[in-house]
Amino acid sequence: MRTKTLLIAVAGLALGVATSMAQTYSQNVVGYVNVVYPAGQMIMSCNPLTTGNDVITNVIVGAPGASYMYYWTGSSWASYQYSGAQHKWKNGAVDVSSSPLAPGTAYFINAASAFTNTYVGTCVANAGGGTCTNYLSAGVAPVGSLLPYSDVVTNTGTFDLLVPGATTMQIWDPVAQAFQPAYQYFAASHNWKQGSTVTNPIIQVGQGFFISPPSAVNWVQTLQ
Secondary structure: OHHHHHHHHHHHHOOOOOEEEEOOOOOOOEEEEEEEEOEOOEEEEEOOOEOOOOEHHHHOOOOOOOOEEEEEOOOOEEEEEEEOOOOEEEEOOEEOOOOEOOOOEEEEEEEOOOEEEEEEEEOOOOOOOEEEEEEEOOOOEEEEOOOOOOEEOOOOOOOOOOOOOOOEEEOEEOOOOEEOOOEEEEOOOOEEEEOOEEOOOEEOOOEEEEEEOOOOEEEEEEEO
């Protein structure tokens, strides 16, 4: 019941979202990212690397049977359950294992038992100054970094999240199982605030969040 309530709240928040990606995949930087999923907790994540074939079954590997993924389809939240016996993600009776899960896409995972997902692949951008772009349309979107960075969102050379003034951000708190108070971006001072307090958010590798710019913007990141 708690999960259902949380998803109803999230669905209301993300109504009208439309986001797309424009990027060049690179074979130059290979690596992996470990993300821990505790049992019975909603965790908001994003795919930090490209496998070359970014579908759910290639990105989320080793999930326990009866685990859930909640995925934004562009018009509603879809609930996918993992069948351990069949090694498939399913939406009811439909096999959705081959559904896209591109880098920079955010989603929720609720694991039936604790597990660590190892995201294996290559960086979306070339090393030494290669760039990648996540197009953010006006309105609320569940997104994440296209590159495997953990940093303050305003820092250039890593997140470099340059968005219009009055953009809002909401970050999921996995401990409280609720959203943190909303952040708002002030372009003139190049910082984020929670209420009147300057608080520049820090995002971890593989962490998703909600962003709501008042107008469309290209989020460009550079791999150093």
